Amino acid sequence: MPERKQITFALLGFGKLGQGFYKIWQNKKDQIKEQTGYELILTKILIRNEHYERPKNVDEKLFTHNLDDLLNDTNLKVVVDVIGGIEPIFSIIKKLIEKKINVISANRILLASKMHELSDLANTHLIHFLTEPSLGGGIPVSVILQRDLVANQVTELYGIVSGVSNFILNEMTDNKISLNRVLENPDIIKMAESISIIDYEGSDSAMKVSILAATAFGIDINYLHIYAEGVSEITLQDIIWADHFGYELKMLAIMRDHAECFELRVHPTLVPKEHPMISVKGEYNAYYIKTDLLGEYMVYGLGVGTEPTSSLILRDLIEIGNRIYNNPRRQRFNFNWNNKRVMDIGEIETSYYVRFPCVDKPGVMGEITTIIGKHKINISSAHAEIGKLDNKVIGYVHIFLEKTRESHLYSAIEKIKALKLIQGEIKFFRILDED
Numbered sequence: 502m503p504e505r506k507q508i509t510f511a512l513l514g515f516g517k518l519g520q521g522f523y524k525i526w527q528n529k530k531d532q533i534k535e536q537t538g539y540e541l542i543l544t545k546i547l548i549r550n551e552h553y554e555r556p557k558n559v560d561e562k563l564f565t566h567n568l569d570d571l572l573n574d575t576n577l578k579v580v581v582d583v584i585g586g587i588e589p590i591f592s593i594i595k596k597l598i599e600k601k602i603n604v605i606s607a608n609r610i611l612l613a614s615k616m617h618e619l620s621d622l623a624n625t626h627l628i629h630f631l632t633e634p635s636l637g638g639g640i641p642v643s644v645i646l647q648r649d650l651v652a653n654q655v656t657e658l659y660g661i662v663s664g665v666s667n668f669i670l671n672e673m674t675d676n677k678i679s680l681n682r683v684l685e686n687p688d689i690i691k692m693a694e695s696i697s698i699i700d701y702e703g704s705d706s707a708m709k710v711s712i713l714a715a716t717a718f719g720i721d722i723n724y725l726h727i728y729a730e731g732v733s734e735i736t737l738q739d740i741i742w743a744d745h746f747g748y749e750l751k752m753l754a755i756m757r758d759h760a761e762c763f764e765l766r767v768h769p770t771l772v773p774k775e776h777p778m779i780s781v782k783g784e785y786n787a788y789y790i791k792t793d794l795l796g797e798y799m800v801y802g803l804g805v806g807t808e809p810t811s812s813l814i815l816r817d818l819i820e821i822g823n824r825i826y827n828n829p830r831r832q833r834f835n836f837n838w839n840n841k842r843v844m845d846i847g848e849i850e851t852s853y854y855v856r857f858p859c860v861d862k863p864g865v866m867g868e869i870t871t872i873i874g875k876h877k878i879n880i881s882s883a884h885a886e887i888g889k890l891d892n893k894v895i896g897y898v899h900i901f902l903e904k905t906r907e908s909h910l911y912s913a914i915e916k917i918k919a920l921k922l923i924q925g926e927i928k929f930f931r932i933l934d935e936d
C-alpha cells in the first residue's frame with residue numbers, strides 16, 4: 502500500500518458545485534487514499550451567509566465566514582475555489598496566494614477576466630495554480646494540450662464547449678422544433694448550472710475559450726473581447742435549410758494559430774454532416790485538434806455538471822500532492838504568454854452560406870450575384886428555392902461563398918439589403934472549412 506500523505510484543503514463557496522463536490526469527495530476519498538496514498542482532508546468551507554441553513558449531513562464546524570480562519574491556518578495546503586463572480590473572490594484568492602496556499606479554481610468568470618494577474622502572482626509566490634475545472638466539464642483538454650501534445654505544434658482547435666447549447670441545437674435538429682419549444686424541456690434547467698447560464702448569447706462559451714486560449718496557447722484575452730454569438734437567433738428555418746444542403750449547425754469555438762496573429766471566435770457554425778464533430782450529441786463536449794505530428798485528434802466527454810467538474814478537482818488535488826511530496830522543485834504553474842494579436846472578426850477568412858429572402862421573379866439571382874462579384878467574392882454554388890415567410894410564399898436565394906474576408910461579405914450584404922427585391926432578413930453562417 503502506498504505511504505499515506507495528507508493534503509489539507511478548504512472549499513471556497515458551498516453552492517451547487519461545492520455541495521456536489523463535497524458528496525463526491527466523501528464517496529471517493531477512501532478509494533483515493535488506497536490507490537494513491539493521499540489523504541484528502543477538508544478542513545474548512547468558506548461561506549458568505551452564516552445564517553443560511555446548510556445541509557445537515559455536513560459537519561457544521563467546517564463552515565466559516567471568516568477568511569482569517571484560512572489565512573492563519575499554517576497547515577492548509579490548497580483552496581478549491583467554487584465561488585462565482587470576480588469580486589470579492591479575486592481579492593480573497595490574491596490574499597491566499599500571498600500566504601503561499603495553492604489554488605484550484607473552477608471560477609470561470611474570474612479566470613476569464615483575471616487569469617494573467619493571478620498566474621503572475623502565483624508564479625511570484627511559487628504556488629501551484631490549476632484552472633482546468635473552470636472549463637465546466639470533465640475533459641482534461643488543457644492538460645492534454647500542455648503535457649501530452651507538448652512536442653506538437655497545435656495549429657487548429659475546434660471545440661464544442663457548451664453542453665447546453667449543443668443540447669439545444671441537437672434537439673432542434675433531431676426533432677425539427679423551435680428554440681422556444683426546446684426551452685420548455687425540463688432537462689435544460691437541470692443541465693445548466695443555473696437558468697442564467699443557458700448560453701443564449703455565447704458569453705459562457707467565450708469565458709471557456711478565454712481560459713483555454715490562455716492555458717493552451719498563451720493568449721491573454723479577457724472573454725469580453727472574444728467574438729461570440731450564441732443560439733438565441735437560431736430559427737427552425739436555419740436548421741431545416743442547413744439539413745437540406747448537407748450541414749448541421751453546431752456551436753463551435755474555433756482557435757487557429759497564424760504566423761502573426763491568433764484567430765479566436767465562437768458561434769453557431771455549419772458543419773458538414775460527415776465531419777466527426779457531428780457525432781457529438783446532447784450535453785457532450787468535444788475538442789478536435791490538429792497538430793503537426795499527430796494529424797487529427799479528438800477528445801469527447803460530458804461537458805456539464807458537478808460530477809465531471811469534481812473529477813477534475815479531485816485529479817488536481819492529487820496532482821498538487823504529487824508536486825508537493827514527490828517533486829517539490831518542479832516548475833510552478835507557468836503560462837507561456839505570447840503577445841500575438843487576436844484578429845478582429847472582420848479580418849477572418851472562411852467560407853459562408855448566405856440566405857436571401859426575396860421576391861419570386863426571374864432575374865433576382867443575377868442581381869444578387871452581380872453585387873457579390875463586384876466585391877471580388879467567389880461563389881461556389883447558388884440555388885433558388887421557394888419557401889415561406891410569415892405564411893407568405895416567397896423566393897429564397899441560397900449562396901455558398903468560397904473563402905473570403907468577412908468584412909467584404911459585410912459590405913456586399915449592405916449593398917444587397919438596399920435592393921427592392923429583398924423581402925426579409927439576410928442571414929449568413931460561417932462554414933467549418935479546414936485548411
Ligand SMILES: NC(=O)c1ccc[n+]([C@@H]2O[C@H](COP(=O)([O-])OP(=O)(O)OC[C@H]3O[C@@H](n4cnc5c(N)ncnc54)[C@H](OP(=O)(O)O)[C@@H]3O)[C@@H](O)[C@H]2O)c1
Nearest residue numbers: 514515516517518548549550583584585608609637806807
Ligand atoms: N455548477 C457547476 O456544475 C459548475 C461547473 C464548473 C464550474 N462552475 C463554477 O463554479 C462556481 C460556482 O458555481 P455554482 O453553480 O456552485 O454557483 P452557486 O450555486 O451560486 O454557489 C456559489 C457559492 O459561492 C458562495 N459565495 C459567493 N460569494 C462568496 C463570498 N464572498 N464568500 C464566501 N462564499 C461566497 C455562495 O455562498 P452563500 O451560499 O453563502 O450564498 C454559494 O455557496 C462558478 O464560478 C461556476 O462558473 C460550476
